[in-house]
Amino acid sequence: MEQAAGHAHGEGQQHPVSVYLWIWALLFVFSTFSYLVDYFHFHGYLRWTLIITFMVVKAGLIVAIFMHMAWERLALKFAILVPPLVLLILIGLMAVEGAHTFLTRLTSFLR
Amino acid sequence: MAENAVTTTTGESTAALEGLPGVVSDWSADKQAFPVPWGKAMMWIFLLSDTFIFTCFLTSYMNVRISTTVPWPNPSEVFALNIGNQHIPLILIAIMTMVLITSSGTMAMAVNFGYRRHRANTTALMLITAAFGAIFVGMQAFEWTKLIREGVRPWGNPLGATQFGSCFFMITGFHGLHVSAGVIYLTVVALRVWRGFYDRKGSYETVEITGLYWHFVDLVWVFIFAFFYLW
Numbered sequence: 001m002e003q004a005a006g007h008a009h010g011e012g013q014q015h016p017v018s019v020y021l022w023i024w025a026l027l028f029v030f031s032t033f034s035y036l037v038d039y040f041h042f043h044g045y046l047r048w049t050l051i052i053t054f055m056v057v058k059a060g061l062i063v064a065i066f067m068h069m070a071w072e073r074l075a076l077k078f079a080i081l082v083p084p085l086v087l088l089i090l091i092g093l094m095a096v097e098g099a100h101t102f103l104t105r106l107t108s109f110l111r
Numbered sequence: 112m113a114e115n116a117v118t119t120t121t122g123e124s125t126a127a128l129e130g131l132p133g134v135v136s137d138w139s140a141d142k143q144a145f146p147v148p149w150g151k152a153m154m155w156i157f158l159l160s161d162t163f164i165f166t167c168f169l170t171s172y173m174n175v176r177i178s179t180t181v182p183w184p185n186p187s188e189v190f191a192l193n194i195g196n197q198h199i200p201l202i203l204i205a206i207m208t209m210v211l212i213t214s215s216g217t218m219a220m221a222v223n224f225g226y227r228r229h230r231a232n233t234t235a236l237m238l239i240t241a242a243f244g245a246i247f248v249g250m251q252a253f254e255w256t257k258l259i260r261e262g263v264r265p266w267g268n269p270l271g272a273t274q275f276g277s278c279f280f281m282i283t284g285f286h287g288l289h290v291s292a293g294v295i296y297l298t299v300v301a302l303r304v305w306r307g308f309y310d311r312k313g314s315y316e317t318v319e320i321t322g323l324y325w326h327f328v329d330l331v332w333v334f335i336f337a338f339f340y341l342w
Binding site for chain 1 (some may be wrong): 128144152156167175176177178200209216218220222224312323330334336
């Protein structure tokens, strides 16, 4: 109980060492998987899906456990994790813009 | 959850609400919104702004990679090394990734020992973390030297698309700068831990805040590794 509610106290976040060791091991495993995607020359959508999956899992583990976000209150989670979602709009717009530039270059310079 | 009791402006103590009602009450109750040390809230907000900076870099990299008509250099080959007689693709980056994850683990343990007031263990683990960070920066310097010798420049390279060089130097350079700053930050805080500064202060929260920064550096590398080196 003192661990679950630790964030409200002066002594801060205290969690069993085993939690960190597990996450540490998992990060090694998923990093190895990421590397193997390249090593075994996976291509196309399989490659991209695997890369993104391993990336999201690793990022999630780091933020949730190592950075203790899982134990913070929802108000702080929202304040930090929601604003970056607007970046998806930037990424979407820039992907469209990049594709447009690519097509323009094809029609203008590679005739 | 008596431990979670918060004091309202009227002075009465009420149990903190959870879930969405908790968000509303935390943000609208005319009190401190985030029940964490102020340094921790500010570090999180700094990291949020850093997230935007790195996303802008990675997005511009995506944009130029989509729009170029020249083939993109294959990172798997660019960052391959010959170890013995073996030609191993991307091995340098794989080792750098492992070094950074190792340092993240030692940092998490340092935070844990800090809150248990193990001064010696906290100092040692933070210095080990800083050492791994220094090793990472060293390997990055090796990587830069290797690519510069091969003729890679921000304005062009013999391997393929011109934009490869500018993206590489900007993204890894900015990340390397963060790692270097982190090594200094960690060393300073580790020495303060050793001298008993946080025992006198009565709180080891600074160790956790330093840890947030360090884990963020690792977090950014996860995205750089996926999008720049593996894609």
